[in-house]
Amino acid sequence: xxxxxxxxxxxxxxxxxxxxxxxxxxxxxxxxxxxxxxxxxxxxxxxxxxxxxxxxxxxxxxxxxxxxxxxxxxxxxxxxxxxxxxxxxxxxxxxxxxxxxxxxxxxxxxxxxxxxxxxxxxxxxxxxxxxxxxxxxxxxxxxxxxxxxxxxxxxxxxxxxxxxxxxxxxxxxxxxxxxxxxxxxxxxxxxxxxxxxxxxxxxxxxxxxxxxxxxxxxxxxxxxxxxxxx
Amino acid sequence: xxxxxxxxxxxxxxxxxxxxxxxxxxxxxxxxxxxxxxxxxxxxxxxxxxxxxxxxxxxxxxxxxxxxxxxxxxxxxxxxxxxxxxxxxxxxxxxxxxxxxxxxxxxxxxxxxxxxxxxxxxxxxxxxxxxxxxxxxxxxxxxxxxxxxxxxxxxxxxxxxxxxxxxxxxxxxxxxxxxxxxxxxxxxxxxxxxxxxxxxxxxxxxxxxxxxxxxxxxxxxxxxxxxxxxxxxxxxxxxxxxxxxxxxxxxxxxxxxxxxxxxxxxxxxxxxxxxxxxxxxxxxxxxxxxxxxxxxxxxxxxxxxxxxxxxxxxxxxxxxxxxxxxxxxxxxxxxxxxxxxxxxxxxxxxxxxxxxxxxxxxxxxxxxxxxxxxxxxxxxxxxxxxxxxxxxxxxxxxxxxxxxxxxxxxxxxxxxxxxxxxxxxxxxxxxxxxxxxxxxxxxxxxxxxxxxxxxxxxxxxxxxxxxxxxxx
Numbered sequence: 001x002x003x004x005x006x007x008x009x010x011x012x013x014x015x016x017x018x019x020x021x022x023x024x025x026x027x028x029x030x031x032x033x034x035x036x037x038x039x040x041x042x043x044x045x046x047x048x049x050x051x052x053x054x055x056x057x058x059x060x061x062x063x064x065x066x067x068x069x070x071x072x073x074x075x076x077x078x079x080x081x082x083x084x085x086x087x088x089x090x091x092x093x094x095x096x097x098x099x100x101x102x103x104x105x106x107x108x109x110x111x112x113x114x115x116x117x118x119x120x121x122x123x124x125x126x127x128x129x130x131x132x133x134x135x136x137x138x139x140x141x142x143x144x145x146x147x148x149x150x151x152x153x154x155x156x157x158x159x160x161x162x163x164x165x166x167x168x169x170x171x172x173x174x175x176x177x178x179x180x181x182x183x184x185x186x187x188x189x190x191x192x193x194x195x196x197x198x199x200x201x202x203x204x205x206x207x208x209x210x211x212x213x214x215x216x217x218x219x220x221x222x223x224x225x226x227x228x229x230x
Numbered sequence: 231x232x233x234x235x236x237x238x239x240x241x242x243x244x245x246x247x248x249x250x251x252x253x254x255x256x257x258x259x260x261x262x263x264x265x266x267x268x269x270x271x272x273x274x275x276x277x278x279x280x281x282x283x284x285x286x287x288x289x290x291x292x293x294x295x296x297x298x299x300x301x302x303x304x305x306x307x308x309x310x311x312x313x314x315x316x317x318x319x320x321x322x323x324x325x326x327x328x329x330x331x332x333x334x335x336x337x338x339x340x341x342x343x344x345x346x347x348x349x350x351x352x353x354x355x356x357x358x359x360x361x362x363x364x365x366x367x368x369x370x371x372x373x374x375x376x377x378x379x380x381x382x383x384x385x386x387x388x389x390x391x392x393x394x395x396x397x398x399x400x401x402x403x404x405x406x407x408x409x410x411x412x413x414x415x416x417x418x419x420x421x422x423x424x425x426x427x428x429x430x431x432x433x434x435x436x437x438x439x440x441x442x443x444x445x446x447x448x449x450x451x452x453x454x455x456x457x458x459x460x461x462x463x464x465x466x467x468x469x470x471x472x473x474x475x476x477x478x479x480x481x482x483x484x485x486x487x488x489x490x491x492x493x494x495x496x497x498x499x500x501x502x503x504x505x506x507x508x509x510x511x512x513x514x515x516x517x518x519x520x521x522x523x524x525x526x527x528x529x530x531x532x533x534x535x536x537x538x539x540x541x542x543x544x545x546x547x548x549x550x551x552x553x554x555x556x557x558x559x560x561x562x563x564x565x566x567x568x569x570x571x572x573x574x575x576x577x578x579x580x581x582x583x584x585x586x587x588x589x590x591x592x593x594x595x596x597x598x599x600x601x602x603x604x605x606x607x608x609x610x611x612x613x614x615x616x617x618x619x620x621x622x623x624x625x626x627x628x629x630x631x632x633x634x635x636x637x638x639x640x641x642x643x644x645x646x647x648x649x650x651x652x653x654x655x656x657x658x659x660x661x662x663x664x665x666x667x668x669x670x671x672x673x674x675x676x677x678x679x680x681x682x683x684x685x686x687x688x689x690x691x692x693x694x695x696x697x698x699x700x701x702x
Contacts, residue, residue, distance in 0.1 A: 051562065071563065072565050078560070078563075080560075084557055086495040086496070088478075088479075090478060091487060095487055098482070098483075099566060125476055127476070
């Protein structure tokens with residue numbers, strides 16, 4: 001569960017957000033949608049990195065995100081795919097297991113299952129620097145599931161993935177939700193949003209955030225998007 | 231178009247205020263040089279023009295050595311414009327042209343104040359200025375040709391090291407030659423007069439112009455023939471793929487793993503840190519051995535302490551612990567404690583720094599014939615000071631986060647390094663002063679060990695109890 005209360009963010013004189021609030025519940029998959037440069041990544045950064053916001057507060061599973069222990073409650077996959085390039089896939093994933101204090105035996109089993117699902121078993125002993133964009137995306141997503149964090153915050157997680165991996169990711173995200181957890185991801189593909197998520201979070205042209213239940217209808221969702229966000 | 235291209239390939243955002251400030255500093259330094267020469271040194275001021283021109287060429291050469299390989303060969307942004315219909319000679323001309331403008335600024339800054347003091351012989355001064363500037367451009371072309379040779383002749387696996395040897399070797403050579411020149415001008419009688427006699431401005435200017443014309447022609451054809459190939463070869467050094475199988479790591483601690491991989495996967499950093507430290511210590515050794523009598527300190531082990539402290543202070547791994555960490559932006563949203571990370575960064579820097587300390591200690595112990603007890607104390611001193619300097623270097627880099635503008639690791643963390651060097655040398659000078667002037671019944675070495683131990687204890691206490699300084 002994530003509660004955002006009155007957060008504001010400015011870059012110099014440019015206001016990105018002013019007094020934004022929203023509440024995201026467990027057992028839901030939220031899609032964050034907005035036009036380019038409206039502040040989707042800034043909002044995700046504000047949730048995951050308290051130092052990046054100017055005012056307001058964020059609670060993750062009831063813990064203020066300024067507290068160190070809140071970091072165990074979420075896993076964030078940013079849009080940058082340049083993370084930990086100096087580690088091999090295996091090293092990175094084992095590092096995540098230890099940082100998030102997961103049971104080694106159970107995590108090993110999960111790792112084997114996930115690497116097989118994403119067809120990455122053979123590449124895990126190579127340096128992430130040598131991976132393609134899709135492979136990097138897969139390894140960071142595997143890390144998200146391995147962390148055991150209840151709240152997954154994913155910035156454009158479907159980018160670079162092949163259709164088979166998109167289907168695998170959708171299945172895993174649904175499993176994660178059904179286990180009582182929360183998924184928040186940003187996306188541009190309204191078709192995918194309409195067919196997959198439970199709720200939609202729009203950032204409109206006034207940079208205000210509002211959320212509503214997914215109508216599960218592409219045309220209706222597209223109309224709503226063009227009326228409010230463009 | 232030129233300006234946009236320059237911005238695109240060099241990410242240069244030269245604000246007018248910075249250009250103006252640099253110009254003001256240049257003008258002030260130029261005036262200061264001629265003021266000192268005119269008021270405090272013997273002889274007519276015109277005899278110092280050759281000396282100033284050598285200094286100006288020295289500064290221009292220093293800029294060229296750092297800028298040319300950095301902007302034309304190791305610069306990753308050039309790759310983005312190579313797909314445009316843009317000739318390689320135009321790219322090179324853009325960089326060299328801008329460099330020549332900077333060097334013209336250096337020459338003007340160095341000489342403008344000369345006209346205030348020597349008003350009669352201005353034509354000769356202008357000729358020397360022109361020679362100075364054309365000489366600087368000639369050096370640019372020479373550096374370009376050497377860089378082209380390195381980029382084309384060395385294999386991709388070692389071309390990066392070739393550039394480091396060129397940059398750092400040339401820097402040391404320049405520093406040594408400038409040091410020797412200044413000392414000879416001030417301490418060797420008639421040296422300046424002989425230099426002035428040998429230098430005939432008109433003739434030398436003509437020679438410089440002819441050589442510059444020939445070099446330009448040569449550089450043009452070389453650039454046409456091999457610049458792009460050399461550039462791509464250099465880029466391959468930075469993006470080499472490891473073909474051999476990677477052994478799975480046995481490191482269990484995630485902090486240690488992150489830090490170990492940060493350093494061990496960055497072979498440039500290891501190369502710079504250790505090779506540079508060793509070269510610096512060898513050069514410092516030479517300079518101190520030659521000139522230590524002049525300082526007039528007779529206390530035993532003074533040179534050894536100075537050298538050990540210098541060894542410890544110039545640790546690139548510690549002074550770039552945060553600024554050169556490619557993962558630092560991603561650490562903030564992972565459950566990684568900054569307090570613990572600081573400790574592991576310190577430990578990593580300490581480990582690599584200890585290699586240089588041990589090398590120096592082995593050399594000093596076996597070639598200087600030090601007694602067993604003193605050798606032991608020297609090792610303790612080196613190890614403790616190593617930790618102390620590393621701690622300070624990491625702390626400074628943590629408190630002053632800088633994103634390096636240059637991909638050249640040689641330039642990273644230099645400010646932290648200078649501060650650490652200054653602090654540690656000051657401490658050593660204080661220890662020597664205390665022993666020689668205040669309590670002369672204690673030996674220097676045990677006293678220095680105790681003081682450095684206290685410094686490290688203070689650092690450890692600060693790390694343990696001032697957790698808020700390393701906020702999570």
